[in-house]
Amino acid sequence: MRTIRVVLLLALIAVLAVVPLKAQGKSATVSWLQEPDSLSPLYTSMTFGFYTYQLYLSPAWTFDKNLNASPVLVTEMPSSENGGISEDGKTFTLKLKEGLTWSDGDPLDSADFIFTIDMIMNDANAVNSRNPYDLLTSYSAPDATTVVLEFAEAYAPWQATLFTSVLPQHVLQPVFDAEGTLDNADFNRNPTVSSGPFVFDEWSVGSFMRFSANESFALGRPILDTIVVTFVPDDVTYVAGLVAGDADVGTFVAFSDVPVLKDAGLNVEILPSGYNEGWYLNVSAERGHPALQDVRVRQALAMGFDRFSFNEDLNYGATFVPSGFWENTPYDNPDIEPWPYDPEAAAALLDEAGWVDSNGDGTRDKDGVELVLRFITNTRGIRMDLQALAQQQLLQIGIGTEFDQLPQRCLLQ
Numbered sequence: 001m002r003t004i005r006v007v008l009l010l011a012l013i014a015v016l017a018v019v020p021l022k023a024q025g026k027s028a029t030v031s032w033l034q035e036p037d038s039l040s041p042l043y044t045s046m047t048f049g050f051y052t053y054q055l056y057l058s059p060a061w062t063f064d065k066n067l068n069a070s071p072v073l074v075t076e077m078p079s080s081e082n083g084g085i086s087e088d089g090k091t092f093t094l095k096l097k098e099g100l101t102w103s104d105g106d107p108l109d110s111a112d113f114i115f116t117i118d119m120i121m122n123d124a125n126a127v128n129s130r131n132p133y134d135l136l137t138s139y140s141a142p143d144a145t146t147v148v149l150e151f152a153e154a155y156a157p158w159q160a161t162l163f164t165s166v167l168p169q170h171v172l173q174p175v176f177d178a179e180g181t182l183d184n185a186d187f188n189r190n191p192t193v194s195s196g197p198f199v200f201d202e203w204s205v206g207s208f209m210r211f212s213a214n215e216s217f218a219l220g221r222p223i224l225d226t227i228v229v230t231f232v233p234d235d236v237t238y239v240a241g242l243v244a245g246d247a248d249v250g251t252f253v254a255f256s257d258v259p260v261l262k263d264a265g266l267n268v269e270i271l272p273s274g275y276n277e278g279w280y281l282n283v284s285a286e287r288g289h290p291a292l293q294d295v296r297v298r299q300a301l302a303m304g305f306d307r308f309s310f311n312e313d314l315n316y317g318a319t320f321v322p323s324g325f326w327e328n329t330p331y332d333n334p335d336i337e338p339w340p341y342d343p344e345a346a347a348a349l350l351d352e353a354g355w356v357d358s359n360g361d362g363t364r365d366k367d368g369v370e371l372v373l374r375f376i377t378n379t380r381g382i383r384m385d386l387q388a389l390a391q392q393q394l395l396q397i398g399i400g401t402e403f404d405q406l407p408q409r410c411l412l413q
Contacts, residue, residue, distance in 0.1 A: 030227060034046060036052045040191075044128060051251075054165065057165040072218055089151075090152070113166055115172070120133050131161065136150060171192060175187065198212060212226050242266060254382050256315075273328060276322040289369075299349055303343070321338045350364055371398065384405055
């Protein structure tokens, strides 16, 4: 029986690297709904790009399905007890494992960690993000197995952001020295060395990527010999391919497709993660809608859309409304309740904030500005369904919406 795993973050990598898929022997085919735009962590902001580069680039630590961190390249998780985190929360000392190597046999040590920060922070590289390294006041490598990071202030989200990948200095330093940037490095699409569970073999654009087992992976050779990652254009093709047996593992399966997959005899597993689907509001005073500057308007958005019924009806009751950003993580506060669906209270908040329908056109306005929000998402069916439902419900409390659906690559630009 094939297994479709609805997973997120490093849980997928752990499954592929450690769990044997008996029906397929030593090889597995994984289906992605999007094709990564790059295999370099510096140049992709795509979720599937993140998944894919972690097949060949190890993070300093990884997470189990309960989001507890465990070492990969480090000897132990930094803590105040072991001296890895200073009392003021500003200084982090990472101790690397002895004898780490890249897949070509070159040492993987603190120089690679320092080089990674150097490249992220160098203005010559048009990287996706410099966070969190732009918050550092200094960083150093006292020896080959020690990395010290100094933050300007206590830094809480270090587990989720520090060294989610490490770059090979011995491969990329010569490229940077010769070209003055890594923007056009062949490594971004054709990485020649690996520190992760698999080694990159091939990328057939628009079709598939192939990876083979890395004999020198820090956690030991993976059980699988080969992983093939295939790319499909939409949910319909995705589900049809899974039913036909074109792939052994799928992720981000729409809940509406679960009955079809189960009827076809496939095993569907839902694994919890710390990822929560949500709306990201543009609160920029210069580029966002002025209404979003007011917390009462933002709260009205949460209370004016029936997330509870959406999860029950469109997600088949398989999900629930999170109470906050940290839901399903070890840091969640179980005493916090999510905002209820209460359109009357939402309307009252909008009135209080001064957004009223003064011209009778059906949407609220203030100081000559209509409360009409532009709502952009990608082309996945469930997200477009959410847009349509949100438009109906938000209009009932006087908030208008304008839709746009873009391919994921365009959405993130």
